[in-house]
Ligand SMILES: NC(=O)C1=CN([C@@H]2O[C@H](COP(=O)(O)OP(=O)(O)OC[C@H]3O[C@@H](n4cnc5c(N)ncnc54)[C@H](O)[C@@H]3O)[C@@H](O)[C@H]2O)C=CC1
C-alpha cells in the first residue's frame with residue numbers, strides 16, 4: 001500500500017523529508033506541496049522530478065482526499081494550526097519539532113486528539129530512532145552501569161543566523177534533549193535552571209550564547225546540558241551517563257581516523273542533516289508504516305507536550321535566573 005503524502009513547508013528539512021519519502025523509503029510518494037513561498041515548491045519539484053500538485057492554501061492540501069497523510073515542516077509557530085486541521089480532517093500527521101511553540105499550544109493538540117478518539121500525530125523527535133541513542137538506552141536498561149545518577153550533555157552548532165534568539169536555544173534546540181532524555185531515562189523533569197557562562201564573541205549581539213541548562217528528574221537524576229550554537233568547530237552532540245557502577249557515552253558518528261603530516265585526526269560533522277540522517281529515515285519509515293497499519297506508535301502529541309512543558313520552564317528560568325519547578329501533569333491513559 002503506497003501512502004500519498006502532502007507536505008506543508010518545503011524549506012530545509014521539508015526538502016530532506018520529501019527526498020526520503022520519494023527516493024529512499026518504502027510505500028510512500030509525495031503528491032502535494034504547499035509553501036507560502038510557492039517558488040520553494042516549484043524548486044523541489046524540479047530538483048526531485050516530483051509528480052506533485054502545488055496547493056496555494058495549506059488547508060486545501062490537508063482536506064484533499066488525494067492526500068492520505070501530511071508532513072508539517074513549516075516554521076514552528078504555524079504547527080499548531082496545521083496539526084489541529086489534520087486532526088479535524090481525521091488524517092495522520094508527522095509534525096516536525098516543536099509540536100507547538102508553547103505547552104498550551106501542545107495541550108490544545110492533545111485535547112483535540114483525545115476528543116477525536118484516535119492517535120493521529122507523530123512528532124519529529126528523531127533521536128529515539130538514532131542507533132547511538134538506542135544502544136545507550138540498552139546499556140542503561142540492562143543495568144550495566146547501575147542507576148543513572150548524572151548526565152553531562154552538549155548540543156553544539158557551528159553557527160546560527162541573526163534570526164536565532166536566546167529563547168530558541170530552548171524551544172528550537174534543547175527541545176531535542178528535553179525529549180530524548182525523558183525517553184532515555186524513562187523519567188520526567190521536576191526542576192530547571194539556566195546559567196550563562198562568558199559570552200562568545202561569535203554570537204549576535206542579542207544572543208546569549210553559550211547557555212547551561214540544569215535539570216532534575218523525579219528520581220533525583222541531575223542533568224546538565226551545554227547549548228553552544230556558535231561553537232565554530234562543528235555540529236557536535238554529546239551525552240554521557242554517569243551511573244552507580246560506570247559511565248556510558250553516546251557513540252560518536254562513524255568517521256575515518258587518519259594519520260598524516262604528523263597528525264592523528266577524525267573529521268567532525270558540521271550539518272545536522274548528516275548527523276542524524278539515518279534516524280530521520282527510520283522515524284519517517286515508522287510514520288509511513290504506522291499510517292498503513294492505522295496505529296501511531298512514534299513520539300506522540302503527549303511527548304510533544306511534555307517537552308514543551310519543560311521548555312516553558314527553561315525559558316522562564318532564562319529570564320528569572322532561578323531554579324523553577326517543571327509541573328508535569330500525569331499522562332492520560334489515552335497515551336499509555
Ligand atoms: N528534527 C530536526 O532535527 C530539525 C527540525 N527542524 C524543524 O523543522 C521546521 C522547519 O525548519 P527549517 O526547514 O529549518 O526551516 P526553513 O525556513 O528552511 O523552511 C521552512 C519552510 O516553511 C515555509 N513556511 C513558513 N510558514 C509557512 C506557512 N504558514 N505555510 C506554509 N509554509 C510556510 C517557509 O516558506 C519555508 O520554506 C521547524 O519547526 C524546525 O524546528 C529544522 C531542522 C532540523
Ligand SMILES: O=C1[C@H](O)[C@H](O)[C@@H](O)[C@H](O)[C@H]1O
Pocket residue numbers: 156157172173176272
Ligand atoms: O532541530 C534542529 C537541529 O536538529 C539542530 O539540532 C538544532 O541545533 C537546530 O537549532 C534545530 O533547528
